[in-house]
Amino acid sequence: MSPQGPRGGRGQGRPQRPATGRGKGPQPGGKAGGKAGGKTGGKTGGAQGGKPRTGGAVNRRGAAQRMTDRIAPAPQPPRRGPAPVRRPGADVHDPEGVRLQKVLAQAGAGSRRACEEMIAAGRVTVDGEVVTELGVRIDPARQVVHVDGMRFSIDDELVYIMVNKPKGVVSTMYDEQDRLNLADMVGPREQRLFHVGRLDLDTEGLILLTNDGALTHRLQHPSFGVQKTYLAEVRGPVKRDLGRNLRAGVELEDGPVSVDSFKLVDSKPGYALVEVVLHEGRKHVVRRLLEAEGYPVLKLVRVQMGPIVLGDLKPGKNRRLTRGEVQQLMSVAGL
Structure with missing residues (x-):
């Protein structure tokens, strides 16, 4: 007997038939061909009968890379420079203070x-x-x-004085005609004082004296809006639309002027007492306003400037403002 070839076992495979042979060999469209195409063709990209896996993924990645190459990069915000260095605040310490x-x-x-x-x-x-x-x-x-x-106010050399100026006193610290003036109201002072605004010769009431130049400027300039309150005696009766007309504005020879508020305080036959509040500082402005509306002023008294009230201070007298009053003045003046 001729020896037989070894039978196929686990470790020994059967002889492979040529893929192009006839008979019962594997056909291109057959079962075996499908498996071979699925396994081998998927990896090599050449077989029929299965979807290519690895080769297709490579193609997609390549297409994605080509597409992104054609997309312009998004504009980037300009690079900022280094953050500014925060410097410590100024040294306010005074060793001798x-x-x-x-x-x-x-x-x-x-x-x-x-x-x-x-x-x-x-x-x-x-x-x-x-x-x-x-x-x-x-x-x-x-x-x-x-x-x-x-x-x-921490400077003891700064002085703030309120004066009740009587009628007939000049609103200056010196008068060449030797008329009674504000310096006569407060007596001799070491500091040089300035009057905050003026009151005409016939107007009475509150006037401030100080050597604080910054406060003086702000209290006088209308842009800072510090209000002054006046009581005026006029001949009555007063028409009802007087307040509305004054608030709307009255055209004077040097331009229009309007009051901040108006109030009728008292009224009797042939007499009326009105309150006028405004922040204008023009010469004789209250008298000119009321006269333009047909009410010449008989008597005029300034009773308040900002938060400072004349109160019961008698004509010709003066007193220093309290620290609280000075602080209130500085507050309304924006200091």
């Missing part, structure tokens, strides 16, 4: 302990810089202090 809490206490801001708490809470500024250290010393004569945004 006075402790800030002591200055505030002397200015009437509160007790020494209360002023220390204000500083620690960050409520106090010196020359615009927030101060929270209790050891800071300042020069009251040259530095500006605010508490909660309100300026405190």
